[in-house]
Amino acid sequence: MKKVEAIIRHIKLDEVKTALDEIGIKWMTVTDVKGAGKQKGYTEQWRGSKLNIFLNPKLELKIVVKDELVPKVIDTIMAVARTGAIGDGKIFITNVEEAVAIRTGARGEEAL
Amino acid sequence: MGRSTRILLILAMLVALVSLAGFSGAFTAKARAATAAPAAATDPNGSATGSASDLSPSAQGSNLTLQSLANEVGHNKIATGFIWLMTGFALVFFMQAGFALLETGFTRAKNAVHTMGMNIVIFFIGVVGFYFVGFPLMFGGVGHLTTLGGVANLNGMLQIAKGWGILGTKGFGGAGLYDVGILAFFLFQLVFMDTAATIPTGAMAERFKFSAFVIYGFFISMFLYPLFGNWVWGGGWLSQLGANLGLGNGYLDFAGSTVVHAMGGFVALAGAIVLGARIGKFNKGGSPNAIPGHHIPMAVLGTLFLAFGWIGFNGASTLTGGDFRLAVIITNTFLAAASGGLTSMFIMWKFYGKPDLSMTCNGALAGLVAITAPCAFVAPWAALVIGVVAGALVIGGVFLVERVFKVDDPVGAVAVHGFNGLWGVLALGIFADGTYGGGDNGVAHAVKGLIYGGTGQFAAQAIGAVTVVVVALGGGYVFFKVLDRIMGLRVTAEEEIQGLDLPQMGTLAYPDFSGSAPDWVTPHSSGLGAPPGKTAPAMNSVSLDEGAGA
Numbered sequence: 001m002k003k004v005e006a007i008i009r010h011i012k013l014d015e016v017k018t019a020l021d022e023i024g025i026k027w028m029t030v031t032d033v034k035g036a037g038k039q040k041g042y043t044e045q046w047r048g049s050k051l052n053i054f055l056n057p058k059l060e061l062k063i064v065v066k067d068e069l070v071p072k073v074i075d076t077i078m079a080v081a082r083t084g085a086i087g088d089g090k091i092f093i094t095n096v097e098e099a100v101a102i103r104t105g106a107r108g109e110e111a112l
Numbered sequence: 113m114g115r116s117t118r119i120l121l122i123l124a125m126l127v128a129l130v131s132l133a134g135f136s137g138a139f140t141a142k143a144r145a146a147t148a149a150p151a152a153a154t155d156p157n158g159s160a161t162g163s164a165s166d167l168s169p170s171a172q173g174s175n176l177t178l179q180s181l182a183n184e185v186g187h188n189k190i191a192t193g194f195i196w197l198m199t200g201f202a203l204v205f206f207m208q209a210g211f212a213l214l215e216t217g218f219t220r221a222k223n224a225v226h227t228m229g230m231n232i233v234i235f236f237i238g239v240v241g242f243y244f245v246g247f248p249l250m251f252g253g254v255g256h257l258t259t260l261g262g263v264a265n266l267n268g269m270l271q272i273a274k275g276w277g278i279l280g281t282k283g284f285g286g287a288g289l290y291d292v293g294i295l296a297f298f299l300f301q302l303v304f305m306d307t308a309a310t311i312p313t314g315a316m317a318e319r320f321k322f323s324a325f326v327i328y329g330f331f332i333s334m335f336l337y338p339l340f341g342n343w344v345w346g347g348g349w350l351s352q353l354g355a356n357l358g359l360g361n362g363y364l365d366f367a368g369s370t371v372v373h374a375m376g377g378f379v380a381l382a383g384a385i386v387l388g389a390r391i392g393k394f395n396k397g398g399s400p401n402a403i404p405g406h407h408i409p410m411a412v413l414g415t416l417f418l419a420f421g422w423i424g425f426n427g428a429s430t431l432t433g434g435d436f437r438l439a440v441i442i443t444n445t446f447l448a449a450a451s452g453g454l455t456s457m458f459i460m461w462k463f464y465g466k467p468d469l470s471m472t473c474n475g476a477l478a479g480l481v482a483i484t485a486p487c488a489f490v491a492p493w494a495a496l497v498i499g500v501v502a503g504a505l506v507i508g509g510v511f512l513v514e515r516v517f518k519v520d521d522p523v524g525a526v527a528v529h530g531f532n533g534l535w536g537v538l539a540l541g542i543f544a545d546g547t548y549g550g551g552d553n554g555v556a557h558a559v560k561g562l563i564y565g566g567t568g569q570f571a572a573q574a575i576g577a578v579t580v581v582v583v584a585l586g587g588g589y590v591f592f593k594v595l596d597r598i599m600g601l602r603v604t605a606e607e608e609i610q611g612l613d614l615p616q617m618g619t620l621a622y623p624d625f626s627g628s629a630p631d632w633v634t635p636h637s638s639g640l641g642a643p644p645g646k647t648a649p650a651m652n653s654v655s656l657d658e659g660a661g662a
Binding site for chain 1: 400401402403404405460463464465466468470471507510511524
């Protein structure tokens with residue numbers, strides 16, 4: 001099992017969700033996050049003064065999938081979450097040792 | 113029985129009940145008509161309502177004489193004054209809500225309870241302080257209130273020379289104020305005082321210790337506001353510059369550009385100077401940082417409430433409903449508000465790329481402040497010009513305070529109320545067109561400004577403008593310095609960074625929103641104990657995006 005953590009733009013959530021649904025992934029955890037990358041925040045204006053906000057608001061999707069699905073998930077997210085402008089986000093993949101479904105007690109890939 | 117049939121049945125029963133009730137009403141009415149006088153016809157269009165039969169018994173039948181009729185007319189004249197004045201009182205009172213929303217919207221969420229708290233408590237303090245001490249000092253020598261009837265109890269003035277009054281001496285502790293005319297006047301003046309008193313809380317927001325604020329509230333409502341107010345509205349020396357020195361009609365400030373707004377604005381400046389800037393406002397080199405307010409919709413609503421209240425602030429300052437000049441006054445008020453707001457918006461748009469809404473609100477308020485003194489004396493075209501100047505002046509004023517004086521005024525109170533208050537009285541001395549104000553301050557001729565040949569009037573206005581700065585800035589500065597020495601004006605740095613709401617007021621404004629409380633607050637207050645390794649907030653625990661340099 002692998003965990004796919006994708007940091008994406010807020011406006012891309014619906015498209016990503018729909019696209020993942022089409023390849024059979026109907027589960028995810030979504031968190032509001034703030035972070036900084038190459039985009040280096042944004043600038044606000046308040047009463048004639050500039051205000052640099054260092055941390056950009058983004059969404060983080062967490063999806064745990066079977067190993068063989070990972071390339072497909074990456075391709076799907078890339079296909080719809082990409083705008084080409086700075087600030088499109090990142091995808092991180094990590095190993096998952098175990099998964100447990102709390103209701104049924106199922107373990108491993110059965111729990112997904 | 114089907115569902116729809118059941119509904120039909122219920123409806124039918126309802127109809128039956130209603131018609132039964134109607135019949136029974138008709139029957140009882142008929143029964144009554146039979147026993148008593150015939151039922152009078154109704155008057156749906158109002159043409160028959162209000163006639164000689166409505167006069168009080170003392171003016172009916174054989175009592176109807178010219179004298180008794182004149183008494184009735186006099187009573188009605190005062191009645192229009194009362195109704196208009198109490199309407200104005202209610203409108204101006206509502207400006208407290210405007211200030212509360214404006215100031216809280218322009219400041220940060222972590223101080224919202226504290227800022228709101230100052231804005232409501234100032235009213236409670238003001239009512240008490242003004243009734244017992246402030247009102248007598250200000251109006252104890254104002255004389256007979258001609259538009260409100262009543263008695264001439266307020267007839268004691270402390271004078272430094274004949275005709276040069278400096279303080280009222282009648283009415284302390286409420287003595288002799290138990291009179292309808294005087295109390296109507298008191299109520300109206302009370303809400304003006306509270307407007308002035310609440311202005312400095314904006315400039316001093318986000319760092320003003322609440323206990324020190326309470327002392328301040330009593331000081332301004334009991335002493336500082338009434339002092340200058342007496343000189344202008346209470347028959348004091350500034351109002352007599354015309355009668356004594358021939359300077360136009362003496363110093364005139366129709367509804368309080370200086371008495372209320374410049375007073376509040378320059379006390380605000382004094383307070384902001386003594387308090388010092390909020391942590392993170394200025395960098396080491398002195399360059400300012402933006403600290404955005406947390407709720408722009410709230411601030412916009414506050415601005416609208418203030419404009420709404422200004423209908424009474426300026427309009428009811430005629431003190432009588434029979435002075436139809438009030439239509440001109442209210443027209444002028446809204447022209448200046450609109451041109452002030454538009455001017456600010458276009459200037460920000462042109463020079464800073466976007467129509468900054470917070471500055472647009474300040475521009476509208478600046479226009480309102482500036483037109484407050486001249487609104488009764490100028491033509492509508494002049495009101496428009498006065499607003500345009502105000503809209504530009506407020507932006508210059510905000511930058512002057514922040515970038516030249518290096519004083520931190522979170523809501524722009526000094527620029528809006530201080531500078532534009534001065535502009536208002538000077539504008540009166542420029543644009544007053546000689547169509548109104550004959551008899552004001554005991555001078556027979558109407559009020560004329562510079563462009564209509566009234567150089568004396570302009571001189572009187574300039575003297576008054578200088579005086580208000582001396583009294584408000586000087587008096588305010590000395591008071592705040594002394595208070596700072598005695599009890600300290602400012603909260604601790606830890607309290608300021610955490611936000612004043614919890615340490616000063618004990619309550620968070622928005623406890624359900626994540627990020628409104630530091631994460632160590634909840635475990636403490638819910639009795640779970642602080643998470644391991646997390647105790648007191650460190651100075652650098654504010655999140656990175658919350659004002660650079662914090």
